[in-house]
Amino acid sequence: MSIMTLERPRAHEDAEAKTIEYSQPSESLKIFGFWLFLATDMLLFACLFATYVLLHTHTAGGPTARTLFDVPGFEAETFILLTSSFTGGIATYEMQHQRSKSVAVWLFITILLGLAFIGLEVQEFIHDVHIGATMSTSAFLSAFFTLVGTHGCHVSLGIVWMAAILIQVLRWGITPQTARKVFNVGLYWHFLDVVWVFIFTVVYLTGMVM
Amino acid sequence: MWEAIRHFGDTYLMWREGPLIWGSDVLILLTIIGIVFALTYLKKWKWLWREWLTTVDHKKIGIMYLVCALLMFFRGGVDALLIRTQLAEPNNHFLDAEHYDQIFTTHGTIMILFMAMPFIFALFNIAVPLQIGARDVAFPYLNAISFWLFFFAAFLFNISFVFGGSPDAGWTSYPPLTELGFDKGPGENYYLVSLLISGIGTLGTGINFIATILKMRAPGMTMMKVPLFSWAVLASSIVILTAFPALNVALALLLFDRLFGAHFFTIAQGGNPMMFINLFWVWGHPEVYIVVLVAFGVYSEVVATFSRKEIFGYKSMVASLMAITVIGDLTWVHHFFTMGAGPDVNSFFAVSTMAVGIPTGVKMFNWLFTMYRGRIRLTLPMLWTLAFIVCFAIAGATGVMLAAAPADYQYHNSYFLVAHFHQALIGGVVFGMLAGMYYWWPKMFGFQLDERIGRWAFWLFNIGFYVCFMPQYALGFMGMQRRMYTYPADLGWGTLNFISTIGAYIMGLGFLFIVVQVLYSIKYGKRDVTGDIWDARTLEWSLPSPVPHYNFAVIPHVTDRDMWATLKEQGRTGELRPAASDIRPIHMPNNSARPFLLGVCFFFAGLGFVFEWYVLAALALLGVAVCLLARSFELHDEHDLSADEIRRTEALSGRL
Numbered sequence: 099m100s101i102m103t104l105e106r107p108r109a110h111e112d113a114e115a116k117t118i119e120y121s122q123p124s125e126s127l128k129i130f131g132f133w134l135f136l137a138t139d140m141l142l143f144a145c146l147f148a149t150y151v152l153l154h155t156h157t158a159g160g161p162t163a164r165t166l167f168d169v170p171g172f173e174a175e176t177f178i179l180l181t182s183s184f185t186g187g188i189a190t191y192e193m194q195h196q197r198s199k200s201v202a203v204w205l206f207i208t209i210l211l212g213l214a215f216i217g218l219e220v221q222e223f224i225h226d227v228h229i230g231a232t233m234s235t236s237a238f239l240s241a242f243f244t245l246v247g248t249h250g251c252h253v254s255l256g257i258v259w260m261a262a263i264l265i266q267v268l269r270w271g272i273t274p275q276t277a278r279k280v281f282n283v284g285l286y287w288h289f290l291d292v293v294w295v296f297i298f299t300v301v302y303l304t305g306m307v308m
Numbered sequence: 309m310w311e312a313i314r315h316f317g318d319t320y321l322m323w324r325e326g327p328l329i330w331g332s333d334v335l336i337l338l339t340i341i342g343i344v345f346a347l348t349y350l351k352k353w354k355w356l357w358r359e360w361l362t363t364v365d366h367k368k369i370g371i372m373y374l375v376c377a378l379l380m381f382f383r384g385g386v387d388a389l390l391i392r393t394q395l396a397e398p399n400n401h402f403l404d405a406e407h408y409d410q411i412f413t414t415h416g417t418i419m420i421l422f423m424a425m426p427f428i429f430a431l432f433n434i435a436v437p438l439q440i441g442a443r444d445v446a447f448p449y450l451n452a453i454s455f456w457l458f459f460f461a462a463f464l465f466n467i468s469f470v471f472g473g474s475p476d477a478g479w480t481s482y483p484p485l486t487e488l489g490f491d492k493g494p495g496e497n498y499y500l501v502s503l504l505i506s507g508i509g510t511l512g513t514g515i516n517f518i519a520t521i522l523k524m525r526a527p528g529m530t531m532m533k534v535p536l537f538s539w540a541v542l543a544s545s546i547v548i549l550t551a552f553p554a555l556n557v558a559l560a561l562l563l564f565d566r567l568f569g570a571h572f573f574t575i576a577q578g579g580n581p582m583m584f585i586n587l588f589w590v591w592g593h594p595e596v597y598i599v600v601l602v603a604f605g606v607y608s609e610v611v612a613t614f615s616r617k618e619i620f621g622y623k624s625m626v627a628s629l630m631a632i633t634v635i636g637d638l639t640w641v642h643h644f645f646t647m648g649a650g651p652d653v654n655s656f657f658a659v660s661t662m663a664v665g666i667p668t669g670v671k672m673f674n675w676l677f678t679m680y681r682g683r684i685r686l687t688l689p690m691l692w693t694l695a696f697i698v699c700f701a702i703a704g705a706t707g708v709m710l711a712a713a714p715a716d717y718q719y720h721n722s723y724f725l726v727a728h729f730h731q732a733l734i735g736g737v738v739f740g741m742l743a744g745m746y747y748w749w750p751k752m753f754g755f756q757l758d759e760r761i762g763r764w765a766f767w768l769f770n771i772g773f774y775v776c777f778m779p780q781y782a783l784g785f786m787g788m789q790r791r792m793y794t795y796p797a798d799l800g801w802g803t804l805n806f807i808s809t810i811g812a813y814i815m816g817l818g819f820l821f822i823v824v825q826v827l828y829s830i831k832y833g834k835r836d837v838t839g840d841i842w843d844a845r846t847l848e849w850s851l852p853s854p855v856p857h858y859n860f861a862v863i864p865h866v867t868d869r870d871m872w873a874t875l876k877e878q879g880r881t882g883e884l885r886p887a888a889s890d891i892r893p894i895h896m897p898n899n900s901a902r903p904f905l906l907g908v909c910f911f912f913a914g915l916g917f918v919f920e921w922y923v924l925a926a927l928a929l930l931g932v933a934v935c936l937l938a939r940s941f942e943l944h945d946e947h948d949l950s951a952d953e954i955r956r957t958e959a960l961s962g963r964l
Contacts, residue, residue, distance in 0.1 A: 127446055127447075127519060127523055127524075128447070130519055130522075130523060131446060131447060131450075131515055131516075131519045134514075134515040134518055134519060134549065135511075135515055137549060138511050138514075138515070138549055138552070138553050139553075141549075141550060141553035141554065142553040142556065142557055144553075145553060145554050145557035145558075145587060145590075146557060149557070149561065149572065149583060149587075152580060152583055153572070153578065153579075153580065153583075156577075156578025156579070156580070157578065158571070158576075158577040158578040160577075233564070233568055233569060233570045234568070234569035234570060234571060234577070235577070236571060236577050236578050237571045237572060237574075237577055237578035237579045237580065238578065240561075240564065240565075240570035240571050240572050240579070241572065243570075244561065244564060244570070244572075258933075259940075262937055262940050262941070263940075266940070266941065270943070275943075279940075
């Protein structure tokens with residue numbers, strides 16, 4: 099009798115076999131909680147997008163989106179991040195089949211891709227600052243650096259988090275607890291990928307076309 | 309050395325600013341000495357650490373929220389009395405202008421974010437798990453983190469007055485006034501950073517209680533059997549989830565403007581101050597519903613209990629809660645009709661504002677119909693509820709006046725508005741929180757608060773309220789604007805302002821009576837031996853008072869909406885008493901020092917950002933990271949409570 103056994107079993111959940119991350123009520127509750135957190139995070143990004151859309155033409159005589167954005171750079175970032183979402187997905191799949199070594203390998207690859215993405219983004223930002231496009235140049239650039247930078251901070255935190263879970267998987271194997279963690283960090287990673295798709299469309303693509 | 313101390317004293321401690329600062333310093337020092345002395349003398353340090361600072365028990369966290377809320381009520385109230393003293397007569401210079409600005413800013417910010425919010429969280433924590441038959445909230449550890457983030461954010465905000473200066477641009481903190489160019493110094497940083505920290509904690513609470521109410525209900529309790537207070541908490545938590553991200557973004561962007569030279573809300577370099585005002589009210593208006601929906605939940609419980617009737621129109625109560633949740637998110641522009649968004653936008657928001665009055669009206673009538681032909685007992689919670697109905701009806705009427713966009717150009721930012729929102733927030737929220745405090749106090753502490761002294765407090769506070777705020781409606785029509793420091797004698801505002809100040813002091817006296825009531829009742833209050841002192845209707849009253857830390861020895865099976873009332877009517881209350889053979893060991897979450905330490909780290913990180921001491925901020929954020937990683941690597945965070953121990957505890961309260 100744990101404090102978590104209170105969750106009412108639902109008919110359809112009993113009927114089908116649960117995957118390991120949902121196998122304990124306390125862990126499935128944490129996945130539910132994490133979905134709620136993602137909802138708040140989505141709204142946070144929504145506010146940043148709204149701010150960017152309002153301010154993206156307010157360049158105050160500074161560089162515009164078209165003169166600033168580097169097409170090969172942001173395309174490479176996009177391919178790397180989308181690929182990392184795929185490898186992260188494989189890690190989740192392997193976790194559900196309880197193959198801890200394989201999970202560790204795929205998480206490691208995902209981390210490497212994440213680091214490559216962050217590396218490129220930092221390079222892009224450094225380049226921008228070098229040509230005088232900083233946060234205090236114009237409202238457009240304040241909004242740009244904040245929106246894209248917030249996403250970058252999320253990815254960086256995700257990398258640290260994923261590394262911590264990688265160590266735990268190696269140390270403790272796939273238990274309901276570590277399985278839930280692999281699953282949640284996977285959700286987080288896919289979520290950041292979706293946000294990037296919007297950044298790609300609203301910031302970079304629109305910036306090049308407009 | 310001496311020079312350095314003097315410099316520090318002048319710059320940060322502001323010792324040249326006069327008696328108000330010195331007085332505050334002395335008071336703070338005396339309070340600290342008093343607390344340290346009392347804890348040491350009574351040998352309570354260990355007790356404080358083990359039982360309170362490291363607890364993850366929702367009931368204790370609720371009590372800590374309540375204590376903080378009452379302390380902040382006192383602080384905000386002192387601010388209010390200072391404001392009213394300054395405005396009592398024309399050409400008054402009781403405060404200097406700078407201090408006056410700081411005090412009305414801290415009054416508003418504290419009352420909303422550091423008084424109303426912890427007060428609702430106190431009631432969330434105390435009542436919800438017990439009402440729905442759960443052993444704790446969904447995430448007890450996160451619950452403790454939320455509390456300590458709130459606590460240290462409030463601490464950070466409160467020290468500003470004597471350490472570097474308080475924010476002074478109003479609780480709404482509009483740019484461009486709050487941009488670095490117009491408002492130097494750490495004051496505004498204090499506002500932004502402390503609200504950000506408490507905002508993160510609040511999001512945690514919202515997530516926690518949605519998960520608790522949706523996933524932790526006792527078997528048999530379908531959503532349509534959930535008590536209305538818990539429904540109200542669910543509605544409020546949903547609004548927290550949708551609204552608070554916008555506040556956090558608004559605060560962070562303004563902080564970027566001030567610290568890193570960004571141009572979100574400046575006039576120069578293409579910034580747009582109206583974006584802040586929109587983001588702020590996208591949170592700010594729903595915030596009103598976050599607090600008032602919880603009060604609505606309290607009234608629903610109180611009215612049903614003290615009319616000895618099931619609530620009238622349960623389903624319409626639920627539907628109206630949900631309707632307010634949605635419509636409340638769509639009314640924010642009515643705070644700045646004068647922005648000039650054009651007739652189409654203003655019309656939409658005028659209509660949505662009036663529309664939100666409809667579900668509120670439904671609730672009002674349902675409470676009245678519940679009382680109709682009920683056997684009403686005029687206890688303290690019921691008195692505050694009745695006072696609410698009158699007060700909130702007037703607030704609603706003046707609210708509809710303000711909602712008419714063309715007319716609002718006349719009322720905007722006048723004392724008419726000030727009177728209106730105080731009527732909504734005091735009449736709606738404070739009355740509700742006090743009703744809830746009186747109602748659940750016996751459940752928390754095992755004794756009732758004295759009714760006689762409570763009635764004195766009730767009448768003083770209520771009469772004081774009308775004496776204070778009715779004149780302000782008139783002052784608004786006479787042209788007095790909010791946040792005015794002083795006014796000349798020939799405008800004829802003196803008399804009404806003086807009456808208003810008298811009212812404020814009567815309310816202050818009412819608050820003192822509540823303090824006396826608590827102190828008196830600790831010793832002489834009626835003890836609650838049955839656990840059901842009000843003859844109430846929901847599950848929490850089936851437990852002894854105070855509730856054992858595992859809540860339910862055996863989780864009840866719920867078959868009815870007012871489960872406890874039904875069982876009492878049918879003489880089946882024995883069914884909720886645990887049988888010795890049914891009691892099994894329980895996994896309980898471990899206490900942890902980490903939530904407290906996280907709060908400390910956030911406090912120093914906050915201080916670092918306020919004064920731009922980035923080394924301090926970086927070190928403190930490193931501390932945050934260490935706490936989070938340590939939590940991630942924690943393998944076991946639960947311990948077993950043996951069945952024997954539970955049997956012993958149950959036997960002690962005579963339930964076995």
